[in-house]
Amino acid sequence: MxxxxxxxxxxxxxxxxxxxxxxxxxxxxxxxxxxxxxxxxxxxxxxxxxxxxxxxxxxxxxxxxxxxxxxxxxxxxxxxxxxxxxxxxxxxxDLLGPSLEDLFQSCKRNFDLKTVLMIAIQLVRRIEKVHEERIIHRDIKPDNFLIGGSDATRDNIYIIDFGLAKCYKNSDGEHIPYKDGKNLTGTARYASIATHKGIEQSRRDDLETIGHVLLYLIKGQLPWQ
Known part of the structure; x- marks a missing residue:
């Protein structure tokens, strides 16, 4: 462009x-x-x-x-x-550092258990902060988690790319209603089971997708790849 x-x-x-x-x-x-x-x-x-x-x-x-x-x-x-x-x-x-996917590739797709557990703690805490603002991301994947770009922030993980995100509660605090027949939103490889079934996404789907990301990082690939 x-x-x-x-x-x-x-x-x-x-x-x-x-x-x-x-x-x-x-x-x-x-x-x-x-x-x-x-x-x-x-x-x-x-x-x-x-x-x-x-x-x-x-x-x-x-x-x-x-x-x-x-x-x-x-x-x-x-x-x-x-x-x-x-x-x-x-x-x-802010200009951030490499993504989790970039780091994973540079480590020859081999993270040890301690590294994955440390990543897991940050991912859950980060998505919790997002959910506190009534937002669901809907495209959780290693490419959308970046490391801080400075010496002071290089141990922090940040979430990017909210282009597919939406609010799961309205201004009155009411949760969005259950719907089915929805098209898949996000990245199919990491998407939750409910998302593949066409069910409206909510917080549970972000969390399940984080689980898929962690499984990918500890095993090197997902069973369905």
Whole structure:
């Protein structure tokens, strides 16, 4: 979508390199030209007559969890019209380190039991913080858990990519109703049994999916791969 060295947000940031892709956008490492600091920018091409951009929904959920250790800091959300003949929605966040999947691959897909147990404690605590805000993630997988990007945070795990997340309670505190016949939302490999059956997701499905992730990390693969 964008090239290395390209400037965005009226020249305030410069693309360093593409880091990957999320549910509804591409992620880039960017440099703030004024301070020379690095950030992560999730960029979504603006669709014509788009009323509710997914990136704005994701930023709303991250903002709701601001101050919690489970998500990266959010610095900017808006629409960039400074690139010729293009329009993008841009969300600028903390630049984090590698994902659990990246670490798993670099360790030749071999984590010992102690490592997996330490990861398990953080994953459960992180998703608990998300659920406290009436949010379910719905796309739990090793790629969506990142290690902190600085010496002070490198022992912390953060959750990213809330593009498929939703609220499981309304403003009155009422839980969403049971539904079936739903299409699968998330990543099939790690999804819960109920999700595969087309049942509306809730907190239980995030927790079951974490269990599948931990099984993957301790065994190297899942039985159904």
């Amino acid at each position: 964008l090239q290395d060295g390209q400037e965005i947000l009226e020249g305030r940031f410069q693309i360093v390199k593409k880091l990957g892709s999320g549910a509804f956008g591409e992620i880039y490492k960017v440099e703030k030209k004024k301070t020379k600091q690095f950030y992560a920018a999730k960029i979504e091409k603006a669709a014509k007559n788009q009323r509710n951009p997914m990136l704005f929904w994701e930023s709303k959920l991250i903002h709701k969890m601001r101050g919690k250790t489970c998500v990266p800091g959010l610095y900017y959300i808006g629409t960039d019209t400074s690139v010729a003949n293009m329009q993008f929605h841009v969300m600028v966040m």
